[in-house]
Amino acid sequence: MLVLTRKAGESFRIGTNVIISVIKTSSGQVKLGVVAPENIAVHREEIYQKIREENQAATAASGSFSTEILGQFL
């Protein structure tokens, strides 16, 4: 992993068109700004992981759907 040290107000660039800026640091928190092209989705990692886990759980359970369960929603 690449490790960079940055101060508030400084930034770094990923590729040619993604810029991450450190806006503010205070009491163990870092406020970051992201400038990225529209087609690049930016998510907090834990949200992405939650969606991944939900998808995997949905897939694993898809064999258990029964007509009884679905019938309730007819």
Added chain:
Amino acid sequence: MENESMMQQPNSSPQTPKPEKGPQFRIDAEQGIAIEFPGGIPGFEELHHYHLFELLDYPHFAFLVADDASHVAMLLLDPKVISQKIEVTVPPEKLTQISLSQEEKICTFFILRLNHSLGKLTANLRAPIIVSTEQKTGYQVILDDESLPISYPLVPDTSSASAPTSTPGQENSFTTIKQATRTSNGER
């Protein structure tokens, strides 16, 4: 194995014994629509080709199966049928994010999960599946609205038991996508 039970013969009579494992509903294996997911789906980033099937007896549901991994299969819900209870809109900037124009005709689905601990069917409202009906491409967008639950418990609407939310022949998202297929084929 799992796949075989899923791909039950569409014309099998109701008396056909149900498989012990695998979804206990019928799909028309011939009528699947090929959908490409250019970016994959979180958790299955490497899978890009799927088929979308309509459930023959349950017009509000669809079944999404990965072409190269039949165990990657998800039950989807057409949100139109529960829209009176759930309002989820995909903001235009999300469409731009997945390279779809705002004029694009899209269909939205929720991924369903059978939650054993809750004993209930839950829908992921935070990250709907969006299908471009023209391009036949699919995306799972993660909405920014943190109030949208990932596990929204679905409750059967008993009050409308005598007045079904959809009437036979009514358009669902699947038929919309299917019709778009016909139109684009006809134009060529």
